[in-house]
Amino acid sequence: MVGIAVANLIVSVAVVLAIRSIFEMNANPVGGIIGDSSAGGLVLFYARTIPQLFGEEVVSVLPFLAILWFCHSKLAMTRKSAIVVAWLGAALIFGALHLPTYGWNFVQCFLVIGTARIVLLVGYIVTKNIWVSTGAHIINDWLIFTVMALAISPDAGTA
Template sequence: MADSGPDFPYCGATPDAVNGRGWLILLASLALAFAALTLLPRGPFPWSFLPALLFLSIPLAALRRVTGPHWLALFRRVRLTDIGLMILFAIATLASSLAVALVLLQVSPMAANPLSGTMGALTAGELAMLLLPTLPQLVGEELLGILPFLAVLWLCVSKLRLSRITGIMIGLAVSSLIFGAAHLPTYDWNFAQALLVIGSARVILTLAYIVTRNLWVSAGAHVLNDWAGFLAIFALGHMPVGPG
């Protein structure tokens, strides 16, 4: 994998560089945010936003504390080409996870996403109230994917003196496994599904960030991927049933 793009934020000899203590703070903030997302009760709309907002705001607050004015370095201006890349990476993510799932289905059953079982019985308004809180949650999931990737890249390059390409490859693997493991409770502790299906999707989404250095692009691809699946299930559940 060739990588001739600009330095990643927080990793190099730049004013926004994060030290070891800073990375520990950021990773701890992700753990706290994930606990808030998974342990807080989800009330009715609009209270359903609270866990998702905490999931997003806790690591952002930690990033602001650690990097000061550079906390927005993960986010760049979205151009028209970036919107096209969101769509392309969303399609690639869907295709990758589907291909891995089809292979795994030959040897092991897959667990359904808990949300998918409710889609068929929802009205359009109820669907909107269900999906809207996933917007901050999915941006938070991108922080859960990208910050560990950058932390491992920093460790590999700054401390272990490995090449940047090697650091990227190791960071991709480690962050994808972490992201997949975070989905174990969602998929009934199916390790193959969480680590391989979800993990492969994470690889594609992180590649969207690597290509663009813009978390908005990977977040946009993530939203498009997840919402496409939910909307497809909703549409199938509301198809008219023929006579007989």
């Protein structure tokens, strides 16, 4: 989980750095929620993200498995080719689901979020365990949320 989360952060940052000078990026709306939260509110926010992030894994793994099955069984693709097509298809679906959240920014949703989904799916593909990809997703997002909270906090940097 930790390895996948770290890999995802590295890949995501690299993609953002590569495209942000060319394409406009929209802020994550979570920043507003975090910025307005008390310490107790932040704890509740983090707790509420657990089932949400598990749901995002379900919404990614089920299409991955369906596309994999269809490509391998119905289109007679090799298993490896079917995995690659399913992997990319699930990433595109996941990116599309984030379009309303990021103001219909296609580049951001398909390149940044889609790429993150590709990395997070590695955890499932390698282990066939949704809890591995869920744990990696939680670690990834909680690290991002924590950095956002520290950056927004008026007490950040004071002792």
